[in-house]
């Protein structure tokens with residue numbers, strides 16, 4: 001029995017749309033799996049003959065069960081993935097920490113992040129740990145300094161990946177299945193192609209963290225040219241970070257903003273052609289990740305958001321960061337639902353459709369066999385009937401003949417006796 005059509009609450013947050021869609025599609029695959037298992041059971045139990053169900057179709061049904069199991073496994077791991085790029089010290093790790101409302105990733109002056117760090121929600125409550133590439137060993141980490149120390153010890157190559165698992169209850173974004181990938185500065189690596197192959201192909205959103213104190217750099221632009229050669233229309237956000245520096249440039253702030261805006265818009269609209277001119281305003285933001293992180297940490301301690309030494313214009317920058325987060329959530333959720341679940345739903349539909357066709361074939365073949373057998377039975381019956389009638393006739397004839405013969409004999413005997 002099919003489930004009722006899933007209903008989406010229009011008031012739920014964008015990220016919840018993904019979470020809800022994942023739950024719904026998983027429920028649908030639970031149904032498909034049950035339907036397939038029932039089919040296999042039916043086929044095995046009835047021991048259906050080859051003239052009704054070919055061996056090939058029988059194997060197809062069994063293959064489908066395996067495929068659906070595989071899809072359910074992939075579904076469990078499906079998440080929304082955002083990757084951060086930019087030159088060293090532009091504030092990539094700080095942006096991630098600000099979004100996660102916690103100091104999780106090491107940040108600091110100089111070249112800090114030395115390999116790819118993927119932050120994702122930990123399934124075990126209150127447990128934070130890391131797993132190195134090509135390993136399954138969980139190494140417990142409680143703090144940023146421990147994490148930095150653990151990474152330092154390992155002497156990892158730039159393009160290797162360390163997965164950092166952080167308690168879901170601490171960060172709403174991790175709870176909603178968003179996975180963050182931090183990268184080393186793109187100016188320090190010659191392995192950009194390898195980075196793209198390893199980390200960009202399944203990303204839903206890219207965030208280019210640029211430095212508002214300087215300008216968009218050629219290395220940053222070239223990297224994204226390479227990315228958009230590989231992926232059609234990647235979703236790219238540009239954060240002009242360190243925008244708090246503008247507080248000391250009151251006289252020129254509007255001009256600087258306009259200049260950055262123009263360069264960044266040109267890059268996304270005319271060069272990469274990844275976003276329409278009318279929508280570009282929703283992809284470029286001026287932020288101060290450091291301030292947002294500081295404010296959020298203060299807030300968690302119960303202090304007012306704007307306590308501490310903050311530069312002028314903090315509130316506006318804070319709102320702009322929140323605006324970025326909202327647009328980001330809408331974009332990543334929409335992209336992930338489309339790219340991940342559309343594929344699954346097509347495959348689910350074709351599996352269910354093919355199985356239905358096989359079941360219909362079984363039905364038609366068994367109907368045909370039944371009518372063939374009925375015909376055969378009728379023919380046989382007619383033959384028996386005919387033979388029976390023949391026998392009856394024969395018996396009648398024989399009876400008459402015998403009677404005749406007896407009468408003859410009797411006649412002859414009585415005649416002989418009288419003679």
Ligand code: GTP
Nearest residue numbers: 089090091092093094107108111112113242288289
């Ligand atoms: P790498 O990992 O080395 O590539 O650098 P990154 O891009 O991750 O930069 P990170 O987050 O480590 O920040 C570098 C330094 O800049 C740190 O000291 C941050 O505190 C500081 N920083 C980050 N964002 C801002 C910001 O918006 N304003 C100011 N003033 N400083 C910031």
Ligand code: MG
Nearest residue numbers: 092093112113
């Ligand atoms: Mg970093």
